[in-house]
Amino acid sequence: MTGPAPDEALRAWFLGPRAENADLFERLILESLRDHVFWRRNHHPEDGFTIHESDRRRPGYDDAIARLTEELQGLLAALKRDVPFFSGRYQGHMLGEQTIAAQVAYFAAMLYNPNNVTEEVSPVTTRLELEVAAQLAAMIGYPPDRCWGHLCGGGTIANFEALWIARGVRYLPVALALAARDLGVPLAVRGLDGRQADIRGQSLWTLLNLQSDATLDAYHLLHESAPSSDVVAALDAHSLSAIGYQDYTRRLVEAFGDPLPAGVVLVPATVHYSWEKIVRALGIGAQRMITVPVDGSCRIDPDALWRELTRCAAERTPVLAVVSVCGTTEEAAIDRLDLVVAARERAARELGLTFHLHSDACLGGYAAAVTRAPDGRRLRADEIRSAHGFGWPSQEWLASIEALAQADSITIDPHKLGYIPYPAGALLIRDRRARALVSVDPPYLAPTGDARPQDERFIGRWILEGSKPGAAAAAVWLSHRVIPLDERGYGHIIARTVRGAHRLHAALERNALAPFGTLRFPRPDLNIVNWIVTHPSVTDLGSLNALNDGIHARLSPAANDPAYYITRTRVRPPAYDGAVVPLLAELGVPETEWQREGLVVLRAVVMDPFFGGGPRIPDHVQGLLHALKAAATATLEAL
Numbered sequence: 056m057t058g059p060a061p062d063e064a065l066r067a068w069f070l071g072p073r074a075e076n077a078d079l080f081e082r083l084i085l086e087s088l089r090d091h092v093f094w095r096r097n098h099h100p101e102d103g104f105t106i107h108e109s110d111r112r113r114p115g116y117d118d119a120i121a122r123l124t125e126e127l128q129g130l131l132a133a134l135k136r137d138v139p140f141f142s143g144r145y146q147g148h149m150l151g152e153q154t155i156a157a158q159v160a161y162f163a164a165m166l167y168n169p170n171n172v173t174e175e176v177s178p179v180t181t182r183l184e185l186e187v188a189a190q191l192a193a194m195i196g197y198p199p200d201r202c203w204g205h206l207c208g209g210g211t212i213a214n215f216e217a218l219w220i221a222r223g224v225r226y227l228p229v230a231l232a233l234a235a236r237d238l239g240v241p242l243a244v245r246g247l248d249g250r251q252a253d254i255r256g257q258s259l260w261t262l263l264n265l266q267s268d269a270t271l272d273a274y275h276l277l278h279e280s281a282p283s284s285d286v287v288a289a290l291d292a293h294s295l296s297a298i299g300y301q302d303y304t305r306r307l308v309e310a311f312g313d314p315l316p317a318g319v320v321l322v323p324a325t326v327h328y329s330w331e332k333i334v335r336a337l338g339i340g341a342q343r344m345i346t347v348p349v350d351g352s353c354r355i356d357p358d359a360l361w362r363e364l365t366r367c368a369a370e371r372t373p374v375l376a377v378v379s380v381c382g383t384t385e386e387a388a389i390d391r392l393d394l395v396v397a398a399r400e401r402a403a404r405e406l407g408l409t410f411h412l413h414s415d416a417c418l419g420g421y422a423a424a425v426t427r428a429p430d431g432r433r434l435r436a437d438e439i440r441s442a443h444g445f446g447w448p449s450q451e452w453l454a455s456i457e458a459l460a461q462a463d464s465i466t467i468d469p470h471k472l473g474y475i476p477y478p479a480g481a482l483l484i485r486d487r488r489a490r491a492l493v494s495v496d497p498p499y500l501a502p503t504g505d506a507r508p509q510d511e512r513f514i515g516r517w518i519l520e521g522s523k524p525g526a527a528a529a530a531v532w533l534s535h536r537v538i539p540l541d542e543r544g545y546g547h548i549i550a551r552t553v554r555g556a557h558r559l560h561a562a563l564e565r566n567a568l569a570p571f572g573t574l575r576f577p578r579p580d581l582n583i584v585n586w587i588v589t590h591p592s593v594t595d596l597g598s599l600n601a602l603n604d605g606i607h608a609r610l611s612p613a614a615n616d617p618a619y620y621i622t623r624t625r626v627r628p629p630a631y632d633g634a635v636v637p638l639l640a641e642l643g644v645p646e647t648e649w650q651r652e653g654l655v656v657l658r659a660v661v662m663d664p665f666f667g668g669g670p671r672i673p674d675h676v677q678g679l680l681h682a683l684k685a686a687a688t689a690t691l692e693a694l
């Protein structure tokens with residue numbers, strides 16, 4: 056990396072905790088407003104004025120202005136009760152500063168109010184949205200000519216779409232086989248063993264375990280073998296999304312004699328709670344979401360995953376998808392996705408089973424920027440370590456990030472580690488052909504009737520949402536222009552937050568809060584630190600949880616003007632055994648109490664790139680330790 060320049064540029068990227076860059080910010084906002092005003096003033100001036108100068112001197116006009124001004128002042132005053140995410144004292148949730156680039160671009164584009172449902176009403180920002188998706192895809196290493204992506208309201212929506220598409224691809228071979236039969240055409244498909252066979256003769260289990268690209272190849276082959284409208288009708292007659300689950304199962308029995316057990320989705324214990332909403336909403340069912348335990352570092356346990364896959368194969372239970380997390384919401388743990396990919400290959404070979412692999416990188420996706428040189432080259436782990444100088448990351452960490460390119464779909468939230476204002480989530484799919492399985496054509500919006508390239512910019516036809524802010528696309532786009540998705544830009548910011556988290560982790564050593572003790576989860580993969588506070592007089596788990604709950608209550612928005620902000624989480628058995636059982640031994644707490652109570656864990660999310668401290672920067676690590684000790688002392692007195 057070239058000298059200290061990124062560290063100097065960093066000072067210009069954010070408004071700053073004391074609004075140090077207010078003059079810059081004001082200039083850019085004013086310029087954006089004035090530029091927009093000029094646009095209006097020069098748009099068909101021959102139309103003349105609608106609001107006249109004399110209108111602006113009427114009492115009713117004055118009353119309206121007075122109302123607006125006072126109400127705004129009321130709102131501005133009320134907003135002071137909001138949470139100070141900009142401050143180094145805030146380590147609550149995955150929320151921090153926004154980049155100036157994003158804020159200004161959002162404001163500027165908001166004045167134009169483009170709707171990125173289709174380029175007809177967002178000719179500029181739809182293009183920006185597709186560019187941004189391509190940038191994120193390049194960062195994680197997707198093949199640029201095959202992949203596709205778009206922005207949306209956030210990780211929940213993006214994850215929903217990923218599973219919606221996954222389910223479509225998984226069940227597509229069934230529709231293909233029955234449609235080919237109805238149409239009376241042979242249809243070759245590549246099996247898991249690599250051999251081509253006619254899809255019409257395959258068992259239901261085989262059909263539900265075809266590789267996605269083989270399925271999509273067959274899908275296109277069928278479209279070539281009969282008139283398009285016949286193919287669409289034949290597929291619709293047999294597709295799950297057209298028929299709905301209830302009738303679909305009945306038809307599977309008719310066609311194959313046995314519907315097989317209902318499909319499952321495998322997720323790690325650390326999975327975001329949105330996944331439960333998603334399996335419920337998609338009709339897959341919460342009971343068909345199977346939790347795989349995590350290891351001591353809160354990463355999915357690859358052996359446990361393999362056991363689950365083996366069990367599914369033995370029962371002939373189709374696995375619709377395996378979700379792996381890149382940056383868990385509670386711990387910022389990065390699953391060993393390379394090992395999950397290896398398990399998928401082994402399952403195809405040894406079990407005749409395969410699945411859609413999704414990486415939920417809502418939180419951690421931007422960390423891939425750490426691994427990119429300015430020319431896009433992937434950096435080696437030792438190069439990254441020497442650039443940032445604090446012994447991070449490991450070779451295994453890099454392998455997990457590199458494996459993102461093997462996932463069928465990925466979700467990344469620009470409104471988390473992209474430092475973009477809400478709403479900005481992103482979905483990326485490896486094979487763009489899969490989006491056809493969820494597309495719908497509204498007659499009033501579609502520029503043309505079919506999936507030709509000119510439809511590319513009618514994003515609404517491929518996605519769950521309809522209207523959505525072009526301003527969000529402009530915000531992400533300008534931020535990526537100013538802060539590149541490599542080691543100089545986002546990589547630099549994120550490495551600094553990880554360094555800050557590691558510093559806090561080190562500072563929370565056992566006696567840091569004496570007479571209180573601390574116990575930590577292992578050093579995090581990214582920027583979240585988890586720990587508990589102990590005291591010699593607190594010996595049972597119920598009281599220990601009460602102590603940590605009390606500390607949290609004093610360092611959260613619930614308290615009156617807390618000195619610092621942290622969050623807490625309650626982890627539970629058996630999913631978290633891997634992470635918690637080693638701590639129980641140190642605590643001398645019997646496992647039966649853990650089974651009953653779970654464990655309250657304190658959590659600090661380091662979004663502030665200055666948190667790690669340095670010359671002429673407030674030392675919030677020490678500040679947080681003092682606040683913790685004060686909160687612990689006050690809580691113990693009240694227990």
Ligand SMILES: *Cc1c(COP(=O)(O)O)cnc(C)c1O
Pocket residue numbers: 208209210211212214327329380382383384415416417418468480
């Ligand atoms: C935040 C998060 C989500 C949900 O994203 P929203 O933008 O809040 O909808 C999903 N998965 C993970 C891992 C997350 O951290």
